Amino acid sequence: NAGVTQTPKFQVLKTGQSMTLQCAQDMNHNSMYWYRQDPGMGLRLIYYSASEGTTDKGEVPNGYNVSRLNKREFSLRLESAAPSQTSVYFCASSEQHLFYNEQFFGPGTRLTVL
Amino acid sequence: AQSVTQPDIHITVSEGASLELRCNYSYGATPYLFWYVQSPGQGLQLLLKYFSGDTLVQGIKGFEAEFKRSQSSFNLRKPSVHWSDAAEYFCAVGSNTDKLIFGTGTRLQVFP
Secondary structure (H helix, E strand, O other): OOOEEEEOOEEEEOOOOOEEEEEEEOOOOOEEEEEEEOOOOOEEEEEEEOOOOOOEEOOOOOOEEEEEOOOOEEEEEEOOOOHHHOEEEEEEEEOOOOOOOOOEEOOOEEEEEO | OOEEEOOOOEEEEEOOOOEEEOOEEEOOOOOEEEEEEEOOOOOEEEEEEEOOOOOEEEOHHHOEEEEEHHHOEEEEEEOOOOHHHOEEEEEEEEOOOOOEEEOOOEEEEEEO
16 A cells, blocks of 8 residues: 555645645545645645545635545646645545544655745 | 644754653633644644543654643654654644634654
């Protein structure tokens, strides 16, 4: 099992460009999450999908969109990238969207917006 | 509102020394508490979790944590640190909206 995989690992964008971050899990989990990690701020939830067919906003959703493509895949799209979106992005999954369920994290995507 | 505070941004210890990383939480009910570790360039991995019962919980890699309700704390400990323990450590609380609230992290540096 690969667990949670993310592509790409690194990306540099110019302001205004768009891109999609891909995430896939092979653990048959129902719930998936996108976080961003910034120095001194821990992890902040951008969007999540409690189950296939549903998505909801997290703490910092502005400037992002998500798609739960199927049970395995959850993508994050930046329509018009801004320097404030320079960050490390983590995808995670859990069996159910319940606060006591362990979340499993991917290796992250390091995004720089110039 | 639920919150997690990790007061130490950066800690340095010598290999073989004991370690304690602090975590304080704010939560109205019985909290569900987690410690995650992030090795350089990696995602987060669960070290241990507390839901109820015994207030001293054991985790992977020789780590343990003690839940103290009176102090609203869930400190992480290890009796003897190894160089491979150098990483960033995050405390988190499971909120009543079913989301994880993370602390800002503590970076551990280990000297030989």
